[in-house]
Amino acid sequence: MTGPAPLAVSLGDPAGIGPEVLARAWARREAEQLPPFYAIGDRRALAAVWDGPIETLEDPTQALAAFPHALPLVQVDDPGDIMPGQPNLAGARCALDSLELGVGLARGGMASGLVTGPVSKAQLYQIGFNYPGQTEFVAERCGVSAVRAVMMLAGPSLRTVPLTVHVPLADVPRHITRELIITRARIVARALVRDFGIARPRLAVAGLNPHAGEKATLGREEAEIIAPAIAELIAEGLDIIGPLAADTMFHPPARAQYDAALCMYHDQALIPLKTLHFDDGVNTTLGLPIVRTSPDHGTAFNIAGTGTATPMAMVAAIRLAGQCAARRLAMPGQAAA
Numbered sequence: 001m002t003g004p005a006p007l008a009v010s011l012g013d014p015a016g017i018g019p020e021v022l023a024r025a026w027a028r029r030e031a032e033q034l035p036p037f038y039a040i041g042d043r044r045a046l047a048a049v050w051d052g053p054i055e056t057l058e059d060p061t062q063a064l065a066a067f068p069h070a071l072p073l074v075q076v077d078d079p080g081d082i083m084p085g086q087p088n089l090a091g092a093r094c095a096l097d098s099l100e101l102g103v104g105l106a107r108g109g110m111a112s113g114l115v116t117g118p119v120s121k122a123q124l125y126q127i128g129f130n131y132p133g134q135t136e137f138v139a140e141r142c143g144v145s146a147v148r149a150v151m152m153l154a155g156p157s158l159r160t161v162p163l164t165v166h167v168p169l170a171d172v173p174r175h176i177t178r179e180l181i182i183t184r185a186r187i188v189a190r191a192l193v194r195d196f197g198i199a200r201p202r203l204a205v206a207g208l209n210p211h212a213g214e215k216a217t218l219g220r221e222e223a224e225i226i227a228p229a230i231a232e233l234i235a236e237g238l239d240i241i242g243p244l245a246a247d248t249m250f251h252p253p254a255r256a257q258y259d260a261a262l263c264m265y266h267d268q269a270l271i272p273l274k275t276l277h278f279d280d281g282v283n284t285t286l287g288l289p290i291v292r293t294s295p296d297h298g299t300a301f302n303i304a305g306t307g308t309a310t311p312m313a314m315v316a317a318i319r320l321a322g323q324c325a326a327r328r329l330a331m332p333g334q335a336a337a
Helices: 018-027 043-047 060-066 089-107 121-126 134-141 169-175 178-194 221-236 266-277 312-330
Strands: 007-010 037-041 054-056 071-075 114-116 150-155 158-162 202-206 239-244 260-263 282-286 292-295
Touching: 007 089, 007 312, 018 037, 018 043, 018 071, 018 312, 037 043, 037 060, 037 089, 043 054, 043 071, 060 071, 089 114, 089 121, 089 134, 114 134, 114 312, 134 282, 134 292, 150 178, 150 266, 158 266, 178 202, 178 221, 178 260, 178 282, 202 221, 221 239, 260 266, 282 312, 292 312
Parallel strands: 007 037, 007 114, 037 071, 054 071, 114 292, 158 260, 202 239, 202 260
Antiparallel strands: 150 158, 150 282, 282 292
């Protein structure tokens, strides 16, 4: 290689929109000033939805030379027949093989970061995948415990972190602990410095209950769990505020007061992010030894192969991964958050 390693991008489920949005992101590489990247997956899945140039690599080190004139591709084992919009178990195996290979290449320095295309967990579960999602799989392969692999949703004007993710709403309160808030706030703060270049991160913490508990009249979690955790973090020197009423912390003046919002549950974090940045939101995993991002959308089997899927979330995921990787390269020797 003649420069930093390119990014690796796993195509996700080959029957979804992953192949199409990645190909269209490559076609926009110059207009969007994207860093070099190569795909991992099945060539036929790309060719089924795109007639542009593809160069199958014998070795990932060839990606930088290929990138200016063709979409570089590391081919995984032949998955058999794949049709856009028609998921099957062969496609799920292809998606998992692509993800596994991508993690290995990133960990081995053959990629400066990993961007993961959308997968169907329903399909993956049928082939024995036993993780809640790609985040937990990547964390396990990197030797990081699930509690320390922190999901952040990032857009141009908002970053949110759900402290609980795929948990039924009725179970959220018992998962919110002082230790969880403290651990994840520390990871978020360190990652904002390391990967986002924010010298002194400002964090905001949402309350769990309406009006952040209304002085414990609408719930006691704020007074008994959240506020004590914030007080401990302030004592450590973190710039952190809360608990805040979630219904008033996402309008523009409020967002200007923090760099990331820690939210108590999935929808509390994702609804404002997707409202503001539906087409350019990025899912990034903090606390890993590798850079990992993903477009914040699903497989969209219903429109796969129709040419209507926008590539902008994939563009944003590639751009953010490149920016984070560049910052890590500029600050060598730092341990993962």
